[in-house]
Amino acid sequence: xxxxIARRLLAALPTLxxxxxxxxxxxxxxxxxxxxAILGDRATPAAVAALQAKLGLDRPIWAQYVDFMAQSAQxxxxxxxxxxxxILADVSAVIPHxxxxxxxxxxxxxxxxxxxxVWAALHRNRWIDVLxxxxxxxxxxxxxxxxxxxxxxxxxxxxxxxxxxxxxxxSDPGDRLLKLVLPAATLGLVMAAYITRVTRxxxxxxxxxxxxxxxxAKGVPWRRVVWRHGLRNAGMPVVTVVxxxxxxxxxxxxxxxxxxxxxxxxxxxxxxxxxxxYTMLQGLMVxxxxxxxxxxxxxxxxxxxxxxxxxxx
Amino acid sequence: xxxxxxxxxxxxxxxxxxSAVFAATxxxxxxxxxxxxxxVGMAAQDVGKLDPHLAVSTIDRTVVAWLFxxxxxxKPGSMSPADIEPDLAESWDxxxxxxxxxxxxxxxxxxxxxxxxxxxEDVVYSLTKAGDAKRSASSGDFASFETIAALxxxxxxxxxxxxxxxxxxxxxxxxxxxxxxxKAVETLGDxxxxxxxxxxxxxxxxxxxxxxxxxxxxxxxxRGVPKLEKIxxxxxxxxxxxxxxxxxGELDLEFGNQDQxxxxxxxxxxxAVVDVFEPGEEAILHLNxxxxxxxxxxxxxxxxxxxxxPEILKFQGADVSRTPGSVIPIGNLGYIDAGLPQYDVAKxxxxxxxxxxxxxxxxxxxxxxxPNMLAQMQVVQAQLKRAGITLDLQxxxxxxxxxxxxxxxxxxxxxSAARFPVADVYLSQFxxxxxTVKTPTAVANFSHCSAADSEIDAARTxxxxxxxxxxxxxxxxxxxxxxxxxxxxxxxxxxxHTDSLVYGYDLKGSLSLGPLITEQTHFK
Numbered sequence: 001x002x003x004x005i006a007r008r009l010l011a012a013l014p015t016l017x018x019x020x021x022x023x024x025x026x027x028x029x030x031x032x033x034x035x036x037a038i039l040g041d042r043a044t045p046a047a048v049a050a051l052q053a054k055l056g057l058d059r060p061i062w063a064q065y066v067d068f069m070a071q072s073a074q075x076x077x078x079x080x081x082x083x084x085x086x087i088l089a090d091v092s093a094v095i096p097h098x099x100x101x102x103x104x105x106x107x108x109x110x111x112x113x114x115x116x117x118v119w120a121a122l123h124r125n126r127w128i129d130v131l132x133x134x135x136x137x138x139x140x141x142x143x144x145x146x147x148x149x150x151x152x153x154x155x156x157x158x159x160x161x162x163x164x165x166x167x168x169x170x171s172d173p174g175d176r177l178l179k180l181v182l183p184a185a186t187l188g189l190v191m192a193a194y195i196t197r198v199t200r201x202x203x204x205x206x207x208x209x210x211x212x213x214x215x216x217a218k219g220v221p222w223r224r225v226v227w228r229h230g231l232r233n234a235g236m237p238v239v240t241v242v243x244x245x246x247x248x249x250x251x252x253x254x255x256x257x258x259x260x261x262x263x264x265x266x267x268x269x270x271x272x273x274x275x276x277x278y279t280m281l282q283g284l285m286v287x288x289x290x291x292x293x294x295x296x297x298x299x300x301x302x303x304x305x306x307x308x309x310x311x312x313x
Numbered sequence: 314x315x316x317x318x319x320x321x322x323x324x325x326x327x328x329x330x331x332s333a334v335f336a337a338t339x340x341x342x343x344x345x346x347x348x349x350x351x352x353v354g355m356a357a358q359d360v361g362k363l364d365p366h367l368a369v370s371t372i373d374r375t376v377v378a379w380l381f382x383x384x385x386x387x388k389p390g391s392m393s394p395a396d397i398e399p400d401l402a403e404s405w406d407x408x409x410x411x412x413x414x415x416x417x418x419x420x421x422x423x424x425x426x427x428x429x430x431x432x433x434e435d436v437v438y439s440l441t442k443a444g445d446a447k448r449s450a451s452s453g454d455f456a457s458f459e460t461i462a463a464l465x466x467x468x469x470x471x472x473x474x475x476x477x478x479x480x481x482x483x484x485x486x487x488x489x490x491x492x493x494x495x496k497a498v499e500t501l502g503d504x505x506x507x508x509x510x511x512x513x514x515x516x517x518x519x520x521x522x523x524x525x526x527x528x529x530x531x532x533x534x535x536r537g538v539p540k541l542e543k544i545x546x547x548x549x550x551x552x553x554x555x556x557x558x559x560x561x562g563e564l565d566l567e568f569g570n571q572d573q574x575x576x577x578x579x580x581x582x583x584x585a586v587v588d589v590f591e592p593g594e595e596a597i598l599h600l601n602x603x604x605x606x607x608x609x610x611x612x613x614x615x616x617x618x619x620x621x622x623p624e625i626l627k628f629q630g631a632d633v634s635r636t637p638g639s640v641i642p643i644g645n646l647g648y649i650d651a652g653l654p655q656y657d658v659a660k661x662x663x664x665x666x667x668x669x670x671x672x673x674x675x676x677x678x679x680x681x682x683x684p685n686m687l688a689q690m691q692v693v694q695a696q697l698k699r700a701g702i703t704l705d706l707q708x709x710x711x712x713x714x715x716x717x718x719x720x721x722x723x724x725x726x727x728x729s730a731a732r733f734p735v736a737d738v739y740l741s742q743f744x745x746x747x748x749t750v751k752t753p754t755a756v757a758n759f760s761h762c763s764a765a766d767s768e769i770d771a772a773r774t775x776x777x778x779x780x781x782x783x784x785x786x787x788x789x790x791x792x793x794x795x796x797x798x799x800x801x802x803x804x805x806x807x808x809x810h811t812d813s814l815v816y817g818y819d820l821k822g823s824l825s826l827g828p829l830i831t832e833q834t835h836f837k
Contacts, residue, residue, distance in 0.1 A: 031713040038361065039450040040369025045755055047446035047453075054447065082361050083522075084503040090522040145551075152557050164558035165547065167524045258551045261558065263523040267550070271358030271523070276712050 008300055012293040016286075023285035024068055027278050028061070034081055034276035055081050057278075068282060077283030082275045087283035090268065095287075096170055098264040101187065101256065102249050104180050108188025109195050110242065116192065117199025117238075118231060121207060132196055139193030148186045148259035155182060166260040183260040187253065191245055198241045202234035209233070235306045243299030247292045347836040349542040351814070354555045354564040357548045359523050364498075364506040365491035366442060366449035371568075375827030376526060376546055380425075381493070381511035383486035384416055384436065384469075389829045392591050392734060392822035394646050397481050401431060401492055401512065402469075411476045411776060418467040423533045424494040425516035433463035435495045440471070442498070443489030451489030453756065476774050478737040478781065479646070487733065487824045514539045514832040523548060540817075540835035559585070565814050565836075566828065569807040571685065573630020579809045586812050589633055591822030592731035593803030595642040596689060599726040599743070599759035600796060607676075607724055611668040613796035616725075617654040618661035619700035620693065625802045628692050633807050637800040639789045640744065647736030647772075647785030651793040653800060661700035673701025679723035680706050681714035690727050693801065718759055721751045726759035729804070733824070736785035740769045744792050762797030765789075813837045 035051040036043070043051075052058050056067075071078060077087040120132035156164045168179035206212060207230060215225045254266025265284060272280035357372040365377040386400035387393070402416040422431040442448045444455030460472045477483065484490040497510035509517050514536070515528040526546040530539040549555040552570055559567045560582055569575055569587070579587050598616070606612045622636045637643060638650035665673065680690050687708065694704040704725070709717065718726045732738040741756075742748050746763035748756035765788035772784035792798065806826055810816075817833025 031709070031716055033712075033716050036715050036719070037712045038369075039367070043369075043450045044446055044453045045753055047450060050447040079503075083359070083507055085507055085522065093522050149553055149557075152554060157557060157561055160561070163563060164554055164561050165549065165563050167521075167547075259554050261547075261549045261551065261554055263521070267358055267523050270550075274358070274712065275361065 004304070005297070005301070008297050012297070015293065016289060019289040020069060020072055020282075020286060021065075023282055023289075024065055027276075027281045027285075030273075030276070034278060037274070037276045038082055055278075072282075072286055077286065078279045080272075080277055080280045082272075082277045082280070087280055090280070091265070091283065091287055094263040094265060094268060097168065097257075097262055098250065098253060098266070100176065100180055101183055101253055101262065101264065102246060104184035105187035105191055105249055106242065106246055108184055109191030109245070112188070112192035113195025114199050114231075114238065116196040117201075118203055118226065120196065120200040121203035122226065124204060129200075132200070136193035136196040139189050140197075142190075144186050144190065144255045145259050147189070148183070148256060151182045151186060152259070164261065166262040168262075179260075179262070183256045183262055186260075187249060187256050191249065194245060195238065195241060199234065199238050202237045203230060206230050206233045232306060236303065239299060239302050239306060243295055243302075246295045250288065250291055348565075348813070349540070349836070351541050351544045351830065351834070351836075352563065352565050353544060353546050354549045354558055354567040355546060356550055356552065356555065356568045358550055359548055360520065360526055360546075362506040363509040363517070363526075365493065365509070365511070366439075366451060366489055367506060369450050371826045372548075374825045375568075376528075377491065377509070377511075378486060378513075378823075378825035378827070379515045379528065379544065379830045380509055380513040380517060381486065381491035382422075382513055383490035383492060384418075384484045385481050385490075386486040387822075387824060388818075389831050389833075390816070390818035390820045390822065392824045393644075394479060394482060394735060397485060400486060401436070407480075411480070412473045414471045414473075414480055415464070416469045416471070418469065419535060420467060422512050422535045424497065424512055425510050425531055426497070428494040428497045428510050431492065431494070431512055432466040433469045434466070436469045436492055437461050437463050438495035438498070439492045440484065440489070442493070443491075449489055454483050454489050476776060478773060479733070479735045482733050482735055482738075485824075515541075515544055515830065518543075534832055536832050539832040541830070544830060559809060559811075562811075566810040567808060568827065569809050571629070571633045571804045571807050573632055576630060576632045576807060584812045585809050586814075588808045588810065588820050588828060589805050590808075590820050590828075591644060591805060592734065592824065592826075593635065593637075593642050593644070593805050594729045594731045595637055595803045596686075596727065596729040596801045597637075597640065597743075598693065598799040598801060599728060599762075600798060601721070601724050601726065601760055602797070603721065603761045604724050606668065606670065606674060609668045610796060611664045612670065612674070613799075614654060615661040615664035615668070615700060616697065616702060617796055617799045618657045618664065619697050619702060620799055620801065621656040621696050622653075622801065623656075624696065625689065625692055629689070629802055629804060634802050634804045637803050640792050640798050640800055641736050641739040641789060642731065642734070642803055645732075645734045645736050645739060647782045647789075649786040649789055651786075651789040653793060654796075658700050661702075665701060670701070673703065675703040675705055676724040677705045677707065678725045678727075679714060679717045680708050680727060681711045682708050683711050686727065686729060689801065693727070719750050719755065721759075723759070727801075728757065728759065730757075731826075736782075736789070737769065737773060740765065740785065740788055740792075741773075744788070744797055745769050760797040762792060762795065764795035764797055765791040 035048045039047055039051060079086050116132050120129040123129045152164055155161045162178060162182050166179040166183060168176045170176060212225055212229055215229050253264055254270055257264040257267040269284050355372055361370055361373050362368055363373060363377055365381045368374050368377045382400045384400060384402040385397050388396040388398050401419055401422060403419050405414060405416045407414045418433060424431055440461045444452050444458055446452040457473050457475055457477045459474045462470045464470055494510045498505045514531055514534045516531045518527040518529045520526045528544040530542050532538050555567055558564050576587055579585050600607045600613045602608050626634055626636050639648055641648055697704055743757050744762045744765060746766050747754045748758040749761050750759055768784045768788035772781045775781040775784060808828060813836050815835055815837055816828055817831055820828055823829055
């Protein structure tokens with residue numbers, strides 16, 4: 001297992017390098033001068049030039065690249081061009097919020113989506129199936145900034161169960177949970193809708209397989225056949241989707257963070273983009289990339305758990 | 314089961330408890346004490362720079378005004394140059410030619426965080442820093458300063474190379490006028506912008522990135538101990554959810570939207586007081602005379618006649634906006650109704666035909682995707698279309714827009730701004746040829762206007778204020794005659810606060826673009 005993990009991590013290194021280079025190029029080809037963004041419209045050209053020099057933006061591009069790669073390799077992302085705060089400190093302060101939201105949304109997605117998908121497949125083309133498909137379609141069609149506002153109107157303003165401002169105190173588990181419920185439900189239900197559809201489709205694929213019939217013929221109870229033989233074999237596409245979606249979830253959390261006033265990586269990245277805060281953007285992209293690599297690794301390991309043939313290969 | 318005695322005892326205990334709770338509820342001392350912590354919702358992801366000389370966004374400007382003082386200040390609630398009053402300076406005098414100014418400082422003013430007493434050395438350091446392009450975004454305002462000297466610990470002398478229209482305006486509680494602690498800036502270095510040290514009624518306490526900035530009362534404030542103990546400045550970028558948080562009682566004060574729908578909606582909320590105040594940000598179309606066909610005066614006049622200002626006002630809302638009368642905002646010292654061209658589509662078409670564009674023309678225009686500015690520009694686009702002028706809008710992200718318009722890439726630049734309310738500032742930055750974009754001294758002259766250079770320059774050094782104002786008024790008329798720019802609308806600042814919050818002054822205007830929170834601000 002350790003060799004397997006090590007091999008996967010090594011394989012991720014070229015990906016990380018490629019992404020770092022891409023990030024470095026991307027943030028610089030986006031038009032918009034950080035010095036103007038920072039100094040505002042009353043700044044003189046001399047002030048803009050002075051700030052560009054201070055930020056190192058007047059240096060040759062290759063020198064900036066070498067510095068960036070060297071710092072990234074050491075895990076040093078420097079300080080924000082705008083606030084002068086260390087990037088890692090800013091990211092560390094908000095990453096627990098992003099992780100909370102991602103995991104909670106993923107759990108809601110799996111807990112709701114997998115049984116709903118199995119249920120729909122078992123009742124193919126009956127009203128339960130139609131209902132599940134319809135509900136999942138609605139879930140996928142609603143943007144989070146609409147469903148989020150609806151949830152706030154209902155649960156924060158009307159019933160006053162949850163607050164509108166969701167910046168939780170991390171050292172208070174009750175507060176953390178209270179402020180997680182609505183955003184996690186918003187994102188989780190979209191994920192559940194997605195998983196329902198994939199699970200339904202995967203289950204329909206395996207329900208007619210010979211081994212299912214054989215298990216039935218051997219007298220294995222139907223429930224066990226479905227959950228143990230059926231779902232396990234249908235699990236591969238579901239795990240793939242969950243893995244892919246977790247990556248999307250981290251990226252998509254920005255709208256949820258803004259609507260629910262939660263701190264998080266997505267919110268920082270939007271601020272950095274508006275301000276053309278190159279160093280912050282670079283640091284965030286590297287962290288995002290690292291998270292995606294980790295999620296992919298976990299997905300690969302899960303494949304091995306579901307289907308031992310993957311590990312042997 | 315309880316015995317009779319036990320039952321009596323329990324009953325008595327219950328009565329005693331109920332009585333105690335009831336008495337405690339009614340006792341005067343137990344009446345809910347007024348809140349002392351203010352929670353403010355700001356449309357922001359985070360603060361940027363809290364070094365007052367680098368604070369340029371509304372988010373930063375609003376809060377630095379609570380942390381710092383200037384030598385002089387606008388009376389709270391006003392932004393009229395006539396209302397400038399002493400702040401860190403107790404008194405001042407000027408030489409007859411207004412080139413030498415001497416300021417006497419207050420004694421005993423303390424910087425936050427134990428950085429000691431504010432003295433002339435801090436003032437010299439602050440104003441020198443504010444004039445240094447490497448350390449200030451307002452350095453242009455200090456170009457006429459020759460020397461700033463400390464005569465003794467409580468006396469500062471400013472000597473100018475030439476007179477300026479409003480020296481007090483430069484050193485007020487705005488932009489480069491804020492006084493910082495020399496010791497704090499030198500000790501903290503770049504960290505000063507994240508953890509500023511001033512003399513204001515509130516002091517920096519903590520900043521949780523992307524969440525909030527926390528301030529505490531400066532108990533040693535020279536005007537007295539602030540009535541509020543804490544301010545939590547929350548970063549809530551979503552307009553909809555910020556409004557919901559206010560509605561839910563989670564905010565006491567909120568940055569609003571400059572549109573009528575928002576004002577009407579908030580006014581209907583129980584306990585909400587909507588503040589609409591100066592400065593009016595004047596939205597203007599700057600017509601780029603360096604590009605064809607806008608080098609033709611008739612085409613520029615045609616555009617001016619195609620603009621229907623009352624219609625734009627109706628779109629934006631009468632409570633938060635007003636129709637401009639000149640190329641500088643109403644209320645600026647030196648403002649005059651400059652006789653803007655009236656809406657007349659037939660005349661616009663005739664002028665176009667005369668200029669050789671009988672079948673109309675198309676202009677390529679770079680514009681921002683910021684929703685309010687984009688919506689206003691779409692109204693303009695529809696109005697110009699009626700006269701046969703097609704705007705080919707290239708909508709880009711806001712930072713990109715700022716870069717592109719400074720590279721002279723747009724035929725028309727829609728720009729909305731508020732400045733220090735003296736005509737010279739707006740005229741110099743937007744209409745003097747020295748400020749033309751893509752020149753070494755560029756500021757924001759997007760139209761390549763040079764119609765009133767001599768009047769603007771003459772007014773700067775004119776010692777007689779009546780003649781100075783006359784020069785500024787002539788300049789405005791000349792700029793309008795040359796149609797360098799077409800004013801559209803002036804939009805005022807809009808905030809909302811709970812009716813239990815008392816500012817402690819009458820809010821008519823605020824150059825920091827947000828309500829000033831002073832030592833007098835409190836809850837009822």
